[in-house]
Amino acid sequence: MQSWRRKSLWLALLASWLLGLLGILPLLRLVVPTGPRAGAPQGWPRWLDAELLQSFLQPGELPEDAPQLRRAPRGGSCDWGACFDTSKCRSGGFKVFVYPAAELISEMQHKILASIEGSRYHTVSPTEACLHLLSLDAPAGACSLVPPKWNGGKNHLVLRLHPASCSATFQLGQAMVAEASPTVDTFRPGFDVALPLLPEAHPVRGGAPGQLRQHSPHPGAALLALAEERGWRVAGTDSSACPWDGHCEQDHGPEQTHPGAALPNATFCLIPGRHADALRFLQALQAGCIPVLLSPRWELPFSEVIDWTKAAIVADERLPLQVLAALQEMPPTRVLALRQQTQFLWDTYFSSVEKVIRTTLEIIQDRILGASAHPSLLWNNPPGALLALPTFSTSPLDFPFYYLQQGSRPAGRFSALIWVGATGQPPLKLIQAVAGSQHCAQILVLWSNDKPPPPSWPETAVPLLVIEGHRKVSDRFLPHSAISTDAILSLDAHSSLSTPEVDFAFVVWQSFPERMVGFLTWSHFWDEAQGRWGYTAERVNEFSMVLTSAAFYHRYYHTLFTHSLPKALRRLAEAAPPCVDVLMNFLVAAATKLPPIKVPSGRQHEDASSPRVPGDLEPAAQDCIDRVAAEFGHMPLVSSRLRLDPVLFKDPVSVLRKKYRGLEKP
């Protein structure tokens, strides 16, 4: 009890003290004049009569401001609406005419002309063309010639890959200018096109792949590389602020300076804003080194469509310390994203002259298309705008590449497309097997035979449609309008599949909608002895192609096959039928940069002898892969060493537990 009392007494005392303190403080505050309260932000005052203030719009002024008529473009200034006539492009499609080269032709000009002439937009008739292309990289003297169909420069694109070449002597009129690293001040956004500054030795086709071998920077890699007159100077991670002033050169030995064309090995590449350094920009991109541009005086290449904030940092050269601190503190997530984007952009738009030219044409075509142009997403995400055609769709959801970004997944149905070639026998067994799949939406028979198709077809649970083909092998990859689903199961009349095989393969495809999922595989190899590419149908531990005689893939690849392949390649496919398989695999691999997917097939042996598999390959077929690779300019095929099986495939467990037990028949 005593302690109780004592405790409460103490508490009471404490409380009264508290009381006293609390009481006195405000009193003190009343006595001491506070004046303007220091520290507290004052802010913009709340006016007493704020409600009475007048609107900035005087009544009657808007929307009734005085009407005015369109104005003619001021002398010399042009923009898309005023100086380009789209009427020609709408009727005849986007056709490009190139003026034949003058006698003095530079190496680069030759490359440009070659890549335009190989493109699907090229036309030889100037009257049919919607865009006239004039290359101005000829040495001085050849410039003053005004081309025959000049028409004041309307619908002309003047290509200038080297900023210096004969600019002043030439009256541009209403022509657009596609220039390498144009000065910001003279560049007309939405009308001119900014090109990258290419080295003289830039390859026409294919081009060197990006240097990035891993997603995240190696922990030992340098943070910074600085572009210098003769190469790159790599600064160590520890040297903090020095790359700007010249004083660091003593710290790093001469071995740190890479002369010439060597690519920098660092996380960030500092590039001064001078024109001369524009060349470094491409090097950094190729190296997967994130370009940090210090107040560039030139417009970034293809800035109209490429979102450079995803791949580079444009910083102010006057705040070097802040920039450096920001780079050092940049979260790994951002570094990772920027690095990968540099590689994607390099590989997609910059690695060859052909890609640069195609991108330029694609930009102009997008302007003509207006609302049906590539959405920004298509330009800035793999596989890029050259492989995602807006003529197919402008909705990212229709393509196989963007399901995840759109928070969506492929629909659960497929269309079977059965190609009936020379045999001319209706594949009744196959039709039944495919129609038995719960995911099958329709069966299309592509009748490519001299005989007329039989009048009656078996009763199936799903609609069956016969399409008459033109008896060309590439018929099977036409974007037939009858195909109603995203997924296609491509089949040959002689293919044999069971319903569980089809079911399982389709479920796998839904996880990999951008790839081809097939049963039978080929693999390519480099034939050291003959110095060329070859391929084999023999069973080996890896593969890089799946046969389209039984494969799932997205219907977009039909559009890509039909509309994006150069004519030369399509002719090749007609000449040697096995080549269509190679071509299709090349195309998908070029778009995805990934191998196809193999699923188990119960009938390895009988298929190995089928006529379309080059068991003992005839020369034309064996030749095919080498020629396709040459046309592509590089080898896009990627090998895989795995096969996707059902989870319980051949596991020692009761077969009744297994969903795809039909796959395990010996």
Added chain:
Amino acid sequence: MCASVKYNIRGPALIPRMKIKHRIYYITLFSIVLLGLIATGVFQFWPHSIESSNDWSVEKRSVRDVPVVRLPADSPIPERGDLSCRMHTCFDVYRCGFNPKNKIKVFIYSLKKYVDDSGVPVSNTISREYNELLTAISDSDYYTDDITRACLFVPSIDVLNQNTLRIKETAQALAQLSRWDRGTNHLLFNMLPGGPPDYNTALDVPRDRALLAGGGFSTWTYRQGYDVSIPVYSPLSAEVDLPEKGPGPRRYFLLSSQMALHPEYREELGALQAKHGESVLVLDKCTNLSEDVLSVRKRCHEHQVFDYPQVLQEATFCVVLRGARLGQAVLSDVLRAGCVPVVIADSYILPFSEVLDWKRASVVVPEEKMADVYSILQSIPQRQIEEMQRQARWFWEAYFQSIKAIALATLQIINDRIYPYAAISYEEWNDPPTVKWGSVSNPLFLPLIPPQSQGFTAIVLTYDRVESLFRVITEVSKVPSLSKLLVVWNNQNKSPPEESLWPKIRVPLKVVRTAENKLSNRFFPYDEIETEAVLAIDDDIIMLTSDELQFGYEVWREFPDRLVGYPGRLHLWDHEMSKWKYESEWTNEVSMVLTGAAFYHKYFNYLYTYKMPGDIKNWVDAHMNCEDIAMNFLVANVTGKAVIKVTPRKKFKCPECTAIDGLSLDQTHMVERSECINKFASVFGTMPLKVVEHRADPVLYKDDFPEKLKSFPNIGSL
């Protein structure tokens, strides 16, 4: 104070146990304390109310009472705007050096009333909108009242509408601002530039280097990357309540609602209407309205009267034609109605075009092509139109609907130029919230197969099972692609064995001692990890063959953004209990792999340690369980992809595997694991795990093929 209050609460419970006299004593004491407290409270708040009312009278002044500044007729006038200005030439970025957290600081000059020599005001003091704009800036994080630390200065001189001001005198007023300095780092807001007869597309007030946030720029006057193109605010945004109308087909395909159009444009619109009939509606001013009806809110077609802006919701496309000025307030009304604007105004720089992707929300048609507008619009697929309608409404909500939204977007754009490494991305500017929520952006999006030569780092988490640990080390060291072995010694009470006792292996072996016995130590991004591929392996996983591990690494190379593991698990929805259930039976599906043996990218260690949502990381450490499930959730959530289970099922020595053998059913373990799934699903706000029906095997697995020719023959042996 808090303590005494607490005591008061506890008081009454104690009272009955005391003697009477004590009780009286205490009651008196407490009442005194209580009274005192009340008195203090009153005392505390009373003087405050005086003070704040004082403040109130100081701040709440009238606009009419602001100080008057007389401008001498010969006071200096700034140069005209410099068309070649860019951020790196005309903007003094050094002033922004003080600003912390990558945020610019903005100072607002106090309001003055400017009069000329003869006492005639230069302009209206301030408009309602400009007052709102300055209030918005003042309330934002950008604001500073310290002029010496400011990076951007906003004059309180209102130039929103050029028609209400005297150009020369306004320029003089600007020039005498205390930090004017040729207009460097000064930001002017103007929505209605130019005046009759030629209506320039930028503010005519000479302003030297000042930045201009202008509504109605043309390509000739807009300084790309320096000026900011802003919308013309529509007062109807605040006046009229217009509930959102979902996208879809509407009564009119194309509608024109502007009143003052050039006769030639009206003629062309009339021709369109004549050609396409009902689907095109061209509205004009009403001529026969009674006096009391607000003419701004009505539109007429012949004798039909329509409510404006409600009628805009009846159309799919709405024409926004140039008037005297390029920028039209009708654009804001059209966007709000979810009508896709058809902008016909050559050379017009659309609002915030530096960051907003107008292709997604509008159709721009050259003036010359006006006659073809109908066919151009008809070629747009219905799905794209609906997307554009949604996007239009979202642009209005985010950047048009209030003066505040316009002001903050403008400052954000300038902020992003100054701190580009902290800039807001295209997606953040342009994606509507519903898209942002559903989409996944894979952090390892580049399709890339890392070279085999890189190898992997094995991380073994161990406590004290040294014998078993040594066996694991010996087994793992046989894998050809192993490049380093890291042992995480999680036992603080016991030192790891002496160096000489460890197995001798061909790759570097490092032991990391941890400060605390936590499961999350397994997923820490140790500096010692030099490879991208990490193999997490328990110290009792001795049953995996070298072929199986090497094959697992090969599979990871083909799927570097996924978890690639051996034992697979599944989550199921329990319909009876309405919650998630953990499943380890022999199922046909997989949605998780155990990290007792799994390959993954080391970036996920960084994410696990620093970016795990909610309290999951601590929760796992406290419960000493489910770190693997948490990792599965994390990876599936950021990549949107399923795990890859490799190789056939094996008997693993782990608590739940004994269940399958039927020896003992560890029921509590399963319950705990199910709880983890439910807990994580609620923290993530979604179920990110993806169910698949496949696993990865070597190409020739179980094929009728000579074993010695197979790359990975020793797979699946028990």
